[in-house]
Amino acid sequence: MIFPSPPTARRRTTVALVVPLALALALGACTGETGAGATAETPGSAAAAGSTGSGSSGSGGTPTAGVTVTGAPAALSALVTRLYAGSDVGGSASPSAAAALRARTAGPAQVKATASTGSWRGTPIAVVTAGRDVTLAVGPTWKVVGGWWPSLGVDTPSLGKGGPRWLLAIGSDARKGQALDRTRADVLQVIGVDGAGGGGVMGMARDLWVPLSTGGKGKINSAMVFGGPEAQVATVKAATGLPIEGYVLLGFTGFKRIVDDQGGLPMVIPRTVVASHAKDLVIKAGPQTLSGAQALAYARERKTLPDGDFGRSRHQGEVILAAAVKAKLAGPAAIPSALTSFSEVGESDLSAEQILTFTAGLHTLNPLQVGRDVAKGPFGTAAGQSIVVLGAEARRLFASFRDGNLS
Template sequence: MRARHLAAALAAAAVALAGCSGDPDPAPSSTSPTPTPSPAITVKGADAALTRAVAKVYAGKTGVTATAHLGTWKRKKVAVVTSGKDVTLAVGPSWKVVGGWWPSLERRASLGKGPRFVLVIGSDARPGEPLKGTRGDTLQIVGIDGKGGGGIIGMARDIWAPMPGGGEAKINAAFAYGGGKGQVETVRAVTGLPIEGYVVTGFGGFQKIVNKSGGLPMKVAEKLVFLGTTTVKKGKQVLSGKSALAYARERKSLPDGDFGRSAHQGDLLLAAAVAARVQGPSVIPKEMTLVSKFAESDRTATEALTFVASMYKVSPGKVGHTVAKGGFGTSSDGQSIVILDDESKQAFVKFKDGRL
């Protein structure tokens, strides 16, 4: 996905987005009795209710000019209001301020309590095929520590894991058994990480998000050919939806097979985070609108908005990336499986603070 739109999915950002992260308290709720909008603040593109909510943040300050950037998440209105380097996050329709950061007021950022984790799932659903009953072939855990750091752990799809409702199978089968909730349950059990929710899309949704956002700029280390039909060249480029999907799916030509494929999927997320930071937080509402159209998530507008915004506070140099893997084995029914190694288990422990 194009970086900024993929970031919105994280938390979604995967994707990506924290029901148990605590409610931010940057300003009084706009649902309480409010005064008439103050002439001391002007919010371009905002209605009276949103202007009142933002005015409370700047209570006592005059001459403030801001701009509202609007969008939707699961049919609920979201807004990012920018004024210089200040960012105010709000959710409608009554417009409650739910987070943000305000250097002009010398106030700390309010984006929920860290660390926070979201699972980004890429279903193997083909274009036009429903997600239900498919497998979660892309499993990337995105974490942030709330202090400018973060991390991404890719989960190899053949890891042997407990399934929702009992029994064991390859980890990617959990999505077929229990949907996004079931897949999160299984990944939590394997990693011990308090993953808060998920964002999931299929092949078709992934390509549409990439194409409608203008492509994903990234540097590809080595040329690859997917199924003999799609070539992704080496070097800096802007990947189309088709090329990005090929990069995320190819494994047979990679020396480490599925482990390398999972690493490629993490590469896409890292490229997304970098480009998102360049674009700036004003694009978040547009991103969220696009992603919610072509992806599914269990996150509310408040949870998604604050998690996505948190990605803009992360320094790319403080984001580690690894793949959970291990040795090969055989299940009781003859399947080739991956048995997690100690190094991967130690990575889960290290990641509990939201940073690798």
Template sequence: MTPHRRRPARTRPRLVTGVAAASALALLAGCSAGDEGSGASSGSGSSSGTTSSGASSASPSSPVATTDIGDAPEPLVEAVARRYGGEDVEGSTHLGRWRGQRVAVVTAEQDVTLAIESTTRRSWKVVGGWWPSLGETEGAEDLGGRRHVLVLGSDAREGQDPTRTRADAIQLLGLDGDGGAGLMGFARDLWVPIPGHGTGKLNSALTLGGPDAEVGAVEDVSGIDVDGYVLTGFEGFESIVDELGGLSFVAPFDMDSDLAGGKISAGRHTLDGGEALAWARERKSLPGGDLDRSGNQGLLLAAAAVQARAEGPARLPRALSILDEHTESDLSAEEMLLFSASFYRVSPTRVGREVAGGSPATRSGQSVILLDDDARSGFADFRDGRIGG
């Protein structure tokens, strides 16, 4: 077994408990409330129409130009002005938080600038974005390239540690850095090596070794390097969906589940948190059991991505603030902002979706799933961040 390559340890301000199911990361979209953080206006969620006091106060080495991006912190105005290199810019600022650090999305017509605030001094840094107004060279997209992030839904109930409870949902999101993407669900009962804990069901890795072990198990079985994780639990998932205003979803079939909120007819709905959680959890009424459930979780993620594109990147900081209250993650503010924003640049025709499964078997007295050749082929296809040609 190839040793798991550990990511550098991160210092996190806190462990957020009471967190909820697998759709959290892609639910970065449908919020309609105002942005969080000082410097953002209330109401619509954007800060526009007011010239910042820092609009022409850039440092001597910075270009002097008209920079009107709403009621933004002065250091952020200066950072945006430097990115535009002397060109005038007029737009809106949208603020939020991720892991105790402020993040910003500045929109100016078709331009989007992504920035984070330093945690040690009051300064801002532009970390990415896209700027068509600056032309083909200066306006080139900068979003960090190829990445894979593991989205985990913990089976934790009230009072349980979500980082040490079985994984109820395991979904890997990928970006190829060139407009393509993929979403791969993993059957919970896959029989796989678990770093430091022998062999077992994939969902048990979270119980045995926490999120790092779950990431390591996914890496070992798939051969795909995972850049980080986002972990949720039942209660938090419901809160995320509800606080974002619900999830627009087209159910492809009638669901008749005994779970609360599990009576969902085929057709278009705006799911509340309980209904979305029931859709993500239901297994017993599905002909394919756990494999079909993993596929259904992928449908929720795909619906959230469509909703995100419709809402636009201005809503992203507010959504990150909501997720920050209900998730655990090892992604930094810069990584999370870039990864999330990248989905607004993905072509819908270049996104594939699969479930990694296999054949039923028995191991150590347990009903398990053994990987088949289709799953292995899917892993090879997904290593570049995209599923499909």
């Protein structure tokens, strides 16, 4: 039996782009901090942090006279010096970054750069800023994996894989003593970018009835129970037709810790919400700075919302967007410490290069080319339980997101 879905208007919000739920919150980290994974300097090293490297002639034209890199390990400082000196970076760059850098022109006579370092699941990472230039690098044998360099005539960002990209943000329903990656997915949000300044975030109703990658049919959020986050990604990929790269996964405790560690989450609450599952915690309408417990309650509430699970998914998108605004203000230099923080409480199958280029790319987006929506459908029943039927409305949304843009 199928019943029409609630008459809620489809909403698309053109505001600053999103990052995965937990990751976005982590990106509110203060700039200028050195995260785990930083390499100690060798005293007296010519390329040590704060030293000045001499430029040399190369494909970049006239050599840069001096490059000062503060906060970088010696090998990274030397690599950045070569980049600005016009020297061939060779194998010390990913193919896409190397191609972009081959087109660079002569830079300024003096360059003062600052490195922020951190770690992504044990791999050293760094963001080096110099004016409007941003260089993304991955260690421990340092390699440039992306960035943008207006001072060298490279205005178009080089951010790894070209074209549209998608990640899946998963919020685990794990309780104390349960495995984070073997419980239901309480949050499923697909984050997309189109590679041309636009993007979007698409919430997935938890009760969507779909074929599971582990076999049979079930609610979309049950795939992780049977096959872990990899099975959850495969299920969402099959349902949406989107080639999702991988996932970021966070639980309740990690979510609250990240929000509280970053001083709360500023956002405007459209209407007062009474979180029935959190001892009737009241989150009042208007401008608020939510604590970790409040942000979690807002993202999880559904029973008191007129559109139930669809409303919950919408709230989750609002939390992501608010966190992304905070991240945007922090700037790319905050990324390494943020990724370090996330690594301590979350899980992911993304490589350091993938997460660094994707996350940095969120800082290059045009707010007017970013949208938000929820994949929903009519209610029904299957296997004795209430479900959401995957129908034409959701499929139209999936099709519109194939370019990585929901604006």
